[in-house]
Structure formats: structure tokens, C-alpha cells
Amino acid sequence: MPSTPTPPTRPPVRTGPSRRGLLKAGAAGAVVVPALAACGGGSGGSGASVANRLRVGVAGGSAADTLDAHQPTDNTDIARTHNLYSTLCAFGTDYSIGMALAESVESNAEATVWTVVLREGLTFHDGSPITADDVVFTFRRITDPDAPGVNAAQLATLDRDNLRVVDERTAELVFTEPYVTFLDLVAEYSTGIVPESYDPDAPIGSGPFKLVEFTPGQRSLFAAHEGYWQEGMPYVAELEIINFPDETARVNALVGGQVDVISQLPHALIPVIEANDNLRVLDSETGMWLPFTMRVDQPPFDDVRVRQAFRLMVDRQQMVDVALAGYGSVGNDVYGRFDPAYHDDLPQRERDIEEARRLLAEAGHGDGLEVELVTGPISPGAEAAAMVFKEHARDAGVTVNLRQTTSTEFYGDNYLQWTFAMDFWSTRNYLSQAAQGSMPDAAFNETHWDDPEWVGLIERARATVDEDERADLIRRAMEIEYERGGYIVWGFVNTVDAFSSRVTGFEPSVTGHPLTSYGFHRVRIEG
Amino acid sequence: MTRLVLKRLAYGLLTLFVVSLVVFLATQALPGDAARAILGRDATPERLEALRAQLRLDDPLVVQYGSWLAGVVTLDLGTSFANALPVSEYLAQRAVGSLTLMALAAVIATPVAVFLGAYSALRRDRAADHATSAATLVLAAIPEFAVGILLILAFSTGFLHLLPAVFAGNGQAVLEDPEQLVLPVATLVLAVSPPIIRMMRASMIEVLESEYVQQARLKGLPERTVIWRHAAPNAIGPVAQVIALQLGWLAGGVVAIEYLFGFPGIGLALMDAINTRDLPVIQAVTLLIAAVYIVVNLLADIVGLAANPKVRVSAR
Numbered sequence: 001m002p003s004t005p006t007p008p009t010r011p012p013v014r015t016g017p018s019r020r021g022l023l024k025a026g027a028a029g030a031v032v033v034p035a036l037a038a039c040g041g042g043s044g045g046s047g048a049s050v051a052n053r054l055r056v057g058v059a060g061g062s063a064a065d066t067l068d069a070h071q072p073t074d075n076t077d078i079a080r081t082h083n084l085y086s087t088l089c090a091f092g093t094d095y096s097i098g099m100a101l102a103e104s105v106e107s108n109a110e111a112t113v114w115t116v117v118l119r120e121g122l123t124f125h126d127g128s129p130i131t132a133d134d135v136v137f138t139f140r141r142i143t144d145p146d147a148p149g150v151n152a153a154q155l156a157t158l159d160r161d162n163l164r165v166v167d168e169r170t171a172e173l174v175f176t177e178p179y180v181t182f183l184d185l186v187a188e189y190s191t192g193i194v195p196e197s198y199d200p201d202a203p204i205g206s207g208p209f210k211l212v213e214f215t216p217g218q219r220s221l222f223a224a225h226e227g228y229w230q231e232g233m234p235y236v237a238e239l240e241i242i243n244f245p246d247e248t249a250r251v252n253a254l255v256g257g258q259v260d261v262i263s264q265l266p267h268a269l270i271p272v273i274e275a276n277d278n279l280r281v282l283d284s285e286t287g288m289w290l291p292f293t294m295r296v297d298q299p300p301f302d303d304v305r306v307r308q309a310f311r312l313m314v315d316r317q318q319m320v321d322v323a324l325a326g327y328g329s330v331g332n333d334v335y336g337r338f339d340p341a342y343h344d345d346l347p348q349r350e351r352d353i354e355e356a357r358r359l360l361a362e363a364g365h366g367d368g369l370e371v372e373l374v375t376g377p378i379s380p381g382a383e384a385a386a387m388v389f390k391e392h393a394r395d396a397g398v399t400v401n402l403r404q405t406t407s408t409e410f411y412g413d414n415y416l417q418w419t420f421a422m423d424f425w426s427t428r429n430y431l432s433q434a435a436q437g438s439m440p441d442a443a444f445n446e447t448h449w450d451d452p453e454w455v456g457l458i459e460r461a462r463a464t465v466d467e468d469e470r471a472d473l474i475r476r477a478m479e480i481e482y483e484r485g486g487y488i489v490w491g492f493v494n495t496v497d498a499f500s501s502r503v504t505g506f507e508p509s510v511t512g513h514p515l516t517s518y519g520f521h522r523v524r525i526e527g
Numbered sequence: 528m529t530r531l532v533l534k535r536l537a538y539g540l541l542t543l544f545v546v547s548l549v550v551f552l553a554t555q556a557l558p559g560d561a562a563r564a565i566l567g568r569d570a571t572p573e574r575l576e577a578l579r580a581q582l583r584l585d586d587p588l589v590v591q592y593g594s595w596l597a598g599v600v601t602l603d604l605g606t607s608f609a610n611a612l613p614v615s616e617y618l619a620q621r622a623v624g625s626l627t628l629m630a631l632a633a634v635i636a637t638p639v640a641v642f643l644g645a646y647s648a649l650r651r652d653r654a655a656d657h658a659t660s661a662a663t664l665v666l667a668a669i670p671e672f673a674v675g676i677l678l679i680l681a682f683s684t685g686f687l688h689l690l691p692a693v694f695a696g697n698g699q700a701v702l703e704d705p706e707q708l709v710l711p712v713a714t715l716v717l718a719v720s721p722p723i724i725r726m727m728r729a730s731m732i733e734v735l736e737s738e739y740v741q742q743a744r745l746k747g748l749p750e751r752t753v754i755w756r757h758a759a760p761n762a763i764g765p766v767a768q769v770i771a772l773q774l775g776w777l778a779g780g781v782v783a784i785e786y787l788f789g790f791p792g793i794g795l796a797l798m799d800a801i802n803t804r805d806l807p808v809i810q811a812v813t814l815l816i817a818a819v820y821i822v823v824n825l826l827a828d829i830v831g832l833a834a835n836p837k838v839r840v841s842a843r
Contacts (some may be wrong), residue, residue, distance in 0.1 A: 063609040063805060064799075068609070406558070411559075411567065413559075
């Protein structure tokens with residue numbers, strides 16, 4: 001897990017423009033002696049860097065592009081956020097949480113007060129020190145009621161008027177209720193620490209790259225941040241992120257050598273890239289899932305037997321092979337597959353048409369059933385999965401009528417109201433995902449799941465600081481969703497990216513964010 | 528003639544007003560609003576409410592349209608919903624980019640097409656004429672988007688690797704890297720030329736068969752003088768209308784081409800704005816395109832009138 005920060009150590013006090021946090025063995029690529037450094041010329045104090053520009057084509061982007069640390073929406077926003085800002089903690093390539101700007105983040109026995117201690121000698125892009133005041137400011141900014149950040153809903157229980165600065169490097173964040181998944185939250189890219197003087201139009205952060213130039217809907221240019229907390233990184237002197245909403249244009253730009261790296265290679269074009277000696281494919285298993293969503297409070301899905309029957313109709317392997325061109329793995333109706341508490345002992349659900357027919361007959365649908373499935377281009381493979389499902393359901397005597405929507409319509413006023421639809425979710429741990437999509441008060445409870453026993457378990461788990469005890473509660477909650485939940489979690493989607501063979505340092509990551517979570521600080525490029 | 532021009536200008540303004548009203552209503556009819564489109568998947572009710580209040584999306588439609596119109600009258604195009612920049616500032620660079628593209632295409636396409644048309648007429652029913660006819664017919668039949676894809680395949684990703692397939696440079700200075708302009712401009716040239724060539728050929732043939740050309744020949748004038756002094760100027764009149772139509776089409780056709788090549792112009796900005804329901808930008812771009820169309824047609828009419836004494840006099 002190379003990108004995961006090592007445990008905190010005292011930084012050596014240095015002279016010079018930048019004091020760095022700690023010395024660590026970096027990504028696999030970092031072991032290679034930077035033999036080409038010479039051609040880079042002097043780039044400030046960072047002698048080991050290859051002074052070169054990494055040009056990245058990222059899927060998506062629009063005029064709504066933003067640099068705001070706490071409002072990223074589209075892929076290109078997320079890519080910029082990962083590189084402009086640093087968070088207190090960070091996810092490793094295996095989804096384990098390591099410390100980043102923080103030296104430690106610890107809670108009291110009730111998990112209501114979290115104490116953050118920053119590393120020593122941290123600096124923002126403008127050279128000013130990062131202090132506990134900035135941490136408090138950041139969390140107050142995310143929860144600003146006039147402009148709530150992406151993570152505001154997860155911080156609803158933050159007692160934002162009673163956050164405390166203990167000393168220069170120590171802050172105490174106070175919650176009105178126990179919050180055991182706080183580390184998950186502060187490892188999210190959209191919780192980057194910003195200075196008290198923060199202005200999103202001229203953004204200052206402490207990520208590996210600082211902003212040089214930004215044109216919404218087109219491109220952004222960054223230069224290496226000499227004071228980045230990971231010693232020696234980034235290796236490239238400049239980073240350029242270019243928007244490519246059109247996938248053909250994106251691939252053409254890579255093949256034509258106009259960019260060095262692209263995110264999200266369309267499945268159909270993988271063989272083309274693989275056949276090219278100068279290009280490489282990065283295939284990462286992830287925890288991103290593309291479920292069918294059944295509203296448990298609406299007929300026919302208010303009958304648990306119908307939900308069970310629908311789950312049994314799906315030939316999961318075939319769906320992965322067809323809808324995802326094989327770039328995915330089979331799911332077992334439970335999300336949070338990279339949660340340390342993930343329930344591996346639940347038997348893999350297989351297709352069983354007879355049992356499905358029996359359950360449907362028991363539920364009173366022996367003469368057949370007709371349902372409408374709402375689908376749209378919400379994520380690559382979604383529409384294909386809906387079509388495959390239609391075929392699978394036919395074998396069990398269920399007629400599925402597909403309702404095609406645009407993604408704006410899908411996520412419009414009827415989103416969360418569809419009786420039978422689809423959705424996509426990125427990698428999350430179980431409790432964080434439950435808070436987003438399954439608890440009765442969750443912002444996106446699309447299945448209207450409200451199982452009292454399950455809710456009770458989650459509430460207990462949320463207040464349980466002991467990890468083993470909490471894991472036990474989570475596993476019991478997973479069993480309930482496995483038995484009677486409203487999701488059909490048929491598979492997890494791989495992210496597939498591509499880059500020039502001149503680029504080294506990327507490695508597969510399960511976070512679901514392309515290109516090793518847009519980890520351009522770990523990358524080198526040959527001149 | 529001045530009165531005629533003024534009258535046409537007034538009609539033009541009326542057209543622009545109607546266009547803005549239709550576009551406004553059409554945008555309202557699209558599912559979802561700007562707040563939803565901008566926040567996308569992460570739209571919680573709280574964030575939607577905050578953004579709607581900020582963009583004043585909850586005002587009645589009449590108020591929204593009225594305040595936009597009041598702004599336009601004072602030459603203020605409003606502020607983009609998507610990125611909070613003044614629309615004029617947001618679009619200025621892009622308009623320059625698009626106009627560069629269109630101007631290059633027009634400057635190349637017009638003389639080349641006129642010359643090819645005239646040449647075909649002179650070589651009537653010979654191999655060169657047949658080849659030109661067939662080529663223009665095929666090009667006119669293929670949508671410009673497909674022509675662009677074929678060019679990309681031929682010159683950048685498929686057979687030859689000569690030219691960049693997409694624009695990946697600095698949108699602030701599109702001329703900085705002229706290589707990237709070659710394919711988009713070539714696509715536009717191929718898209719606008721065929722009708723001009725065909726019209727020029729037809730018009731030229733007609734003129735060459737006219738009595739005054741015969742007379743000029745009989746007078747013993749050298750063929751070159753006959754053609755370029757007497758035939759061509761008379762043939763160009765009807766062609767001017769077609770050229771104007773084609774250049775007017777450029778303003779709209781550039782949208783698809785910019786999307787294909789990822790060229791940072793007003794076309795791409797329009798696609799973007801429609802996706803984010805960014806009304807002020809949609810309005811500004813459609814008005815700009817409509818205005819170009821109207822102005823180009825007006826100019827063509829004026830040229831046509833100026834070239835024709837009969838009309839010039841009777842229109843007084």
C-alpha cells in the first residue's frame with residue numbers, strides 16, 4: 001500500500017524553502033533512481049524531480065468546473081481536488097486509512113470528541129503554516145448552511161459552534177452524537193484542509209500541486225508544491241489536466257500523443273490500446289457497485305419474497321461479462337466489500353430460476369409479473385445491465401419494461417422515487433454507505449429501506465468504539481441486507497485507465513477513483 | 528437602399544427577440560434545472576435549496592426572463608449559472624476561437640470553391656468536371672460530423688499520424704499551435720464548399736452560353752479576358768447568395784465540429800451550457816449564432832443588390 005502514509009515521525013528541521021514531513025519509501029516507481037532528473041533542470045529545492053509536464057485527459061468536465069475544495073462534483077473536479085488539497089487522513093490503494101496531514105486522529109471513549117494533531121512543519125502552497133485554526137475553519141466551511149459542501153450531510157451532527165483549538169497543532173472536533181466513522185470522512189477527497197483566508201477563485205491548499213492556471217470547461221495547469229508533506233514528491237514539475245467529455249476524443253488524444261494519461265478507457269477500446277506497444281492499460285478492481293434498486297415500500301417489492309426472487313433471477317457472472325465486458329467482479333447483494341468487517345462467509349448467491357419462480361408463486365405472482373425498470377446512461381454499463389436483466393427475468397416469467405431516461409432526468413425530481421431502478425455508488429465502508437444510502441434519514445435512501453432490526457444494529461454500531469464489537473454488529477447488519485434488502489448488488493465495476501509507456505508509478509487501487517485516485521504525485525515521466 | 532437595409536436590420540432585431548424567447552421557453556421545458564444539473568448526483572435537498580436561492584431559480588419565469596432581457600438591452604449578458612463568471616468574459620475567448628476557426632474556413636473555402644466551380648464549368652463534361660461533380664455530391668451527402676471522423680481516421684489515428692486528432696492546447700491562444708487547427712478547418716471547408724462549387728459551375732455555364740460572352744469571343748478578345756473580365760463577374764452574383772448561406776451555416780455547423788475536435792469555442796460552450804442548463808450562456812450563444820446568420824445574409828443581400836443595377840434602382 002505504497003500511497004498510504006507511514007505512521008508519523010518527527011520531521012527533520014531543515015533550512016531552505018520547504019520543510020517536509022517525513023522521509024518515506026514511496027511508490028514502486030520511487031525506488032527507481034531518477035536518472036533522468038538532469039534533463040529537468042533546476043526546479044527550486046526539489047532536485048530529485050524530473051522537470052517535466054504530465055498531461056492528463058480526464059473524462060467529463062464542463063463549464064460548471066470548480067476549484068472549490070469542498071464542492072467537487074464532476075470527475076475533473078475530483079481530479080483537481082485530489083491534487084490541490086491534502087486531507088487529514090487518506091485512503092491507501094487497498095482502502096486502508098492512513099494518516100496524511102494529521103499525525104494522529106483519536107476520539108474519546110464515546111466517539112463524540114475527535115482530537116486532531118497535525119504533523120509538524122506543514123505548509124500551504126503560499127508558504128504559510130497549517131495550524132489547528134485552519135482545521136476548525138475547514139470543517140466550519142464544509143458545514144456552512146449557506147453553501148453546504150459535498151460532505152455537509154455526513155457532518156450534520158458536528159457541533160460547529162463548539163470546535164476547539166487546543167494549541168498550534170491540535171484541534172478538537174465535537175459532535176452531538178457518537179461518530180465512529182470519522183476517519184472515513186476525513187480521508188474523503190472533499191474534506192481538504194484549507195487556510196482561514198481561503199478563496200476558491202485563487203485556491204490555496206497543501207496538495208502536491210499548486211494552481212497556475214484554470215479555464216473552466218477546458219483545462220487547468222499546476223506546478224509542483226515544494227512543501228508537499230510527502231518527502232520528495234511530486235516527481236513531475238508540472239501537471240496539466242484537460243477535460244475530455246467525449247470518450248473518442250479522449251482516446252484519440254492519447255493515441256495521438258497529445259496527452260500522456262487518460263482516465264476511464266471505454267471497454268470497447270481496451271483491445272486497441274493493448275495492441276499498441278507505446279500504451280499501457282491500468283485495470284483496477286474497485287468497490288464501486290452498480291445496483292438495481294427495489295423500493296421495499298412499494299408493490300410488488302414490499303413483499304420480501306419478490307425481492308428474493310429478483311435477486312435469484314440474475315446470472316451475475318454473465319452480467320459482469322456482458323455489461324462490463326468482463327471488467328468487474330460478481331457481487332453478493334452486500335455493499336462495502338473492502339470494509340475490514342466485510343462478511344466473507346455469506347454463501348455466494350447464484351442463479352436459481354426454480355426457486356425464484358416458487359417464491360414469486362408464493363407471493364401471488366404465479367401467473368407472471370410485469371415491472372418497469374428505469375435506466376439511463378448514469379454509468380458505463382448501466383443500460384447494458386438493464387437489458388441483460390430483462391432477459392434474465394424473462395426466464396422466471398417476469399416481464400421487464402425498460403424505461404430509458406437521460407441522466408439529468410434520472411437524477412431529476414423522480415430520483416429516489418423510482419420503484420425499480422438502478423444507481424451507482426463508489427467504494428465506501430459499510431457504515432458510511434449506510435449513512436448515505438440506507439438509513440431512514442440518509443440523503444439517498446433510494447430503496448426506502450427502514451428495517452427496524454437493521455436500523456437498530458447500525459445505530460449500535462455507530463456508537464461502538466471497540467472495533468471487534470463494531471465489526472460483529474456490522475456483520476449482523478450485512479446478514480439482514482443479504483436476506484431481505486432492497487438492492488440487487490450483482491457486481492463491482494473495475495476502473496480501466498490508459499497511459500503512455502513513458503509514464504511510471506501508477507498502480508491498481510480499489511478506491512474507484514481512476515488513475516490510483518488521481519495520484520499524480522507518485523508518477524514519473526520520461527523526457 | 529438605406530431604408531431597405533434599416534428595415535432588414537429591424538426585422539433582424541425582431542428575429543433575435545423571438546429566438547431568445549423560444550430558447551428561453553425550450554430550456555425551461557428540459558427536465559431538471561440548473562441547480563440539479565450542476566450538483567448532479569450529490570444534490571442533497573439542502574445543497575439544492577442553497578444553490579437555487581443563489582441563482583434565483585425560484586423566481587417566476589416572467590421575472591427571470593424580464594431581468595435577463597433588461598440586462599441584454601443594457602449590453603449586460605448576465606452571469607453564468609455554472610461558473611459565476613460574467614457571460615461576456617466567459618465567452619469572449621471562446622468566441623475569438625470560434626471566429627478564428629470560421630474565418631479560416633471561410634477565407635480558404637470561398638476562393639477555392641469559386642475557382643473549382645469555374646474550372647469545372649470550363650472543363651465541362653471532361654474528366655475533371657465529372658470528378659469534381661462526384662466528389663461534391665458525395666461530400667454534400669455526408670454529414671460534416673462523419674467527414675471529420677474520416678479525416679481523423681485518415682490523418683491522425685488510423686493510417687497516417689500526421690496531425691493531432693483533438694484540440695488539447697491553450698484555449699486562450701488557439702493560434703499558438705496551428706497544427707491543431709488543420710483538421711477542424713479542413714472539415715469545415717469540406718462541409719461548406721460543395722454547394723458553392725456546384726452553384727458556381729451552373730452559374731458559369733449559363734453565363735458562358737450567353738450572347739454577350741459569344742459576342743466578346745467573336746470580337747476576338749483573348750479567352751482569358753472573356754472568362755475573367757466578362758463571364759466570371761456576372762456568374763458570381765447568384766453564387767454570392769449561396770456563399771452567404773454557407774457562411775451563415777458555419778456559425779451553427781461549428782457546434783458539431785467543435786464537439787468532435789474538443790475545440791474550445793462557443794459551440795462547445797453551448798453543448799456544455801445545455802447540459803448544465805446554464806440559461807444565460809445558452810441565450811448568449813444562440814443569439815450570437817443567430818446574429819451572425821442574420822448579418823451574413825444581410826451582407827449578401829446588399830452585395831446582391833449592389834451588383835444588380837435593376838434591383839438597386841427599383842428598391843429605392
